[in-house]
Amino acid sequence: MTIDSPMPFGFAFQGNPLDRQSEHRGDAAWLARHRDSAAARYVFFCEGRVVADVRGETPGLLQPRAFGDRIGLDGEDVLLGFGDSDAAPVFAARLAVSVEALETDTPGVKCIDVRSLAAQAGLPAGDLGMVAQASSLLHWHATHRFCSRCGAESAMTQGGYRRDCPACGGLHFPRTxxxxxxxxxxxxxxxxxxxxxxxxxxxxxxxxxxxxxxxxxxxxxxxxxxxxxxxxxxxxxxxxxxxxxxxxxxxxxxxxxxxxxxxxxxxxxxxxxxxxxxxxxxxxxxxxxxxxxxxxxxxxxxxxxxxxxxxx
Structure with a gap:
């Protein structure tokens, strides 16, 4: 299902079109099935920048899972939601490579910081809302790996919308x-x-x-x-x-x-x-x-x- 998300204001990062399906995120088998789907697409980040395919008229922000597997992921991926149908899941993940190495070894790919991406014209409606969701979630996981109650390393759960502490049972949620x-x-x-x-x-x-x-x-x-x-x-x-x-x-x-x-x-x-x-x-x-x-x-x-x- 696609969320009807009109953008009446004209400023950046609004109009995220993804259906987040929060009611399913606690189902590990459901997540694994969609993560392994051939239709799954990813917003990849490299050193905090969005990985974009710049061979077209506008930057392409969605890549197949195989792109990340080939290069290597830095940490786990997070579920952003679903696009046109239940068969089109969208995830986000960080790549375990430097910007210089990625751009040198991958023709047609450029790493663009989020603010510069937002300043560009012509991106499809809702892409920047999706980028804002991905950037915020990945930053939270990168900076909140350890339990704030006892200091033990926590584990990502709920498709990336919670971290659980195995030592003290603390549950931690992304902050806005x-x-x-x-x-x-x-x-x-x-x-x-x-x-x-x-x-x-x-x-x-x-x-x-x-x-x-x-x-x-x-x-x-x-x-x-x-x-x-x-x-x-x-x-x-x-x-x-x-x-x-x-x-x-x-x-x-x-x-x-x-x-x-x-x-x-x-x-x-x-x-x-x-x-x-x-x-x-x-x-x-x-x-x-x-x-x-x-x-x-x-x-x-x-x-x-x-x-x-x-x-x-």
Whole structure:
């Protein structure tokens, strides 16, 4: 069964079309049967990069199991889900080879980092959602091999969606880190900041991890006050985006400021100010006289900003 997963927003990593069939993942015989199926396809990673067949017009991300068996797998594979039918399982795995060796020995293959892949145009709908799922799961397994309760080495189970500790019985599940990302507005202006990690000239929405025991609305208000000294009243949810760096969920919101005076946290931001709608329109067109611009279209930050401008 294919999941009907429309992509109405236009930013990257949404619209994963795979049916994850979580109800079957605990059946080892079922997993083995599909893993050995001739129809099984894999998203392979090499040193954190996606292995792509670049001989066509767009990168081909799905390879047969034999490709990985020939080169060698680094750890176990994980089930991503099923595509067009129950006979088309999709897995993900890491290859036990260097990028240099793989690209040298395999004509037509290139290893592309996830962010660069997302910036390319023309990929089939849903491919990036599948890549986000694969990247996040494989990173979790690579960094959580040992039980956090007793330190013993754990074992992958449930098709890659759990690790079990044989020593103390602990059950460990992949984590997704929620992040509040918000466009704060006041009248016809919006608040944009510039963290040091962004390219020169780029200003973006504010964002921060949601802390334990905190609602999304509380996280929006806390982060904006901590970074910019602005008080926020009403908060509304707009959209979300998987962000596989390594495994976050960006929860896109809009907040209405109740104050305007900025007190910037210089340890978090290099710049922060109010921009008028006309200024932001120029930033989107890359025609702002000061050379400032917004993040690329692959991010939900870009979508939040553009939506505010276009909706007036």
């Amino acid at each position: 880190d929620p992040v509040a990302i918000m466009l704060v507005t006041h009248g016809d202006d919006c608040l944009l900041g510039r963290p040091p990690r962004l390219p020169e000239g780029v200003h973006s929405t504010l964002a921060g991890f949601i802390e334990p025991g905190e609602t999304i609305e509380e996280a929006v208000r806390r982060e904006v006050f901590e970074e910019a000294g602005i008080h926020v009243g009403a908060v509304s949810y707009l959209a979300s985006q998987p962000w596989p760096f390594p495994a976050s969920l960006m929860i896109g919101c809009q907040g209405t400021a109740t104050t305007r005076a900025i007190t910037m946290d210089e340890s978090e931001l290099e710049a922060c100010r109010w921009f008028s709608r006309d200024e932001v329109r120029a930033m989107l067109a890359d025609t702002h006289p000061d050379g400032v611009r917004v993040p690329p279209a692959l991010s939900i930050a870009h979508w939040l900003i553009r939506t505010w401008v276009e909706r007036g």
